[in-house]
Amino acid sequence: MGITLAKGQKVDLTKSNPGLKNIIVGLGWDTNKYDGGQSFDLDTAAFLTDGAGKVTSDADFIFYNNLRHPSGSVTHLGDNTTGAGDGDDEQMKVQLDTVPANIEKIAFTVTIHEAMQRNQNFGQVSNAYIRVLDETAGTELIRYDLGEDFSIETAIVVGELYRHNGEWKFNAIGSGYQGGLGALCNNFGINIG
Template sequence: MPISLQKGQKVDLTKGNPTLKHVLVGLGWDVNRYDGGFAFDLDASAFLLGANGQTPNTDAFIFYGNLKHPSGAVEHMGDNLTGEGDGDDEQIMVDLTKIPDSIEKIAFTVTIYEAEQRRQNFGQVDNSFIRIVDNDTGKELIRYDLGEDFSIETAIVVGEIYRHGGGWKFNAVGSGFQGGLAALCANYGIETC
């Protein structure tokens, strides 16, 4: 049975799972009340961050246009253009043993593609979640259901994996942004997205 988190809660990933090496980060969502003539295309991304909370370079931004970090530590498993069906809509694989020493945190985000042009926001999205799975055993360790706290936001920092005391912890962030992917990139020190 996975640990179910609320916004702001933190949990240790490796203390109770010392053999944890390969993590599958699954992100999912459903589209609700919307009849604007455009399909919804949500995109998961990962930002590898240094101690200053910024990406050291554009290679540290993992998304549908840059699927794999040069270290092999983080890999996006591909863009789902519709989000239809049950389960994970997009997945990101993390190899904890390959994360460069200079990286202190990995932020997992979801944005709405062309949200402004399509007049879409996270108030029109239901059942958003992130889950952390031990990819070697298939065991779901953590699940964070975001709830319906968003109305005008077009980007969300869903959660973070971060270094702590020689191991790794997870933080259920659930923080919304207006301005989509560009706002997230600016927040994490990338000038153009």
């Protein structure tokens, strides 16, 4: 059984799991019933950043149109456009020992595709979570359930992996943004024009 975190909690990942190299970061959610007439398409992304929390190039932004970091250290395992079914809706594979030395944080985010046009926000999403699995053993190491009631936000930084004294740790962030993917990109130093 893995560790369940609350917002703002930080936990060691590699120190308490010696030899851990390959992990799967799974994100999942359910959409509430409503009469908007539009389906929901939530998208996960990862931003690989330096110590200042900014990407060093656009290649450090991993999402449905850029599924793999040039280093091979982070791979998006595919876009789920419906969120139907149980379990993780989208996953990313991270090879911790191949993350470039200049990358100090990997932030995992969820956005609502075309949220403004569809009049959607995270107030219409429930049971959102992020979890970290040991890929080799298939065991869940960390889980963070977003119990927060987001109302107008269209993007969330769910959690991040970060380096500390040569080890990887996980931070349960749960920070919401208005402005969807564009707001997130600006936050992490990507100009989407």
